[in-house]
Amino acid sequence: MKTPCSDYVLTKGVMFFARMLDKLRLKDQGLLPADYNYAGGPERDCFDGYCCRFFAIDPAQLVERVRAGGTDEEILEWCFEKFGRADEEKIKFWNNFITTRGWRDASSRELQAEKKANGFGDRADIQTWVDYHDADEGRTPRTTESFAQ
Known part of the structure; x- marks a missing residue:
């Protein structure tokens, strides 16, 4: 089993996104510890869900995109192109939320x-x-x- 990267890892200035993708990849490889989960759907109290909702990312489409391959940066850029680009202020707001939750x-x-x-x-x-x-x-x-x- 392997734990995902730290929430602090930045992807184009966005915190936690790399961890969420790391969890998806580890889960697909059967390496994510059983007490971890990827929950980008409607769940209210999880960082994956917060991230997908905050950036208006469709979780099912994100899973498909991660499985198609690519770097974290490429996948975040795809999210921005498909679901809307986050400006600097929105990213700062997200980073503040995630680091103080x-x-x-x-x-x-x-x-x-x-x-x-x-x-x-x-x-x-x-x-x-x-x-x-x-x-x-x-x-x-x-x-x-x-x-x-």
Whole structure:
């Protein structure tokens, strides 16, 4: 089994997109751990679904496009051409949302419960879901200062 890349990996300035594609590819190869999922459909509380809805990407068409091959950049460009190009402001808004989800919002309690259930309850460096993903996958969560670089 293999974990997907960090949410912080940028594709044309967009965070998380590479992770979503990585999960799709790993799932197709039978390498995505069982407790991971790709859920780009109507599910409300998952990053894949948020990403597809925010950028107006049809999840079924995205799966087909990923299976057809191409780099993350080529696939994102295809999404922009097919579903509408995101401007710099929209991308900044998305990146801010994705990097702060779980911090003082509707998912904060769920994040705290997940941290506790998985042995991270005492970790003050895990403030968001992106932090949690990194810690859970063996990466050091980033600070605001390291993210800004």
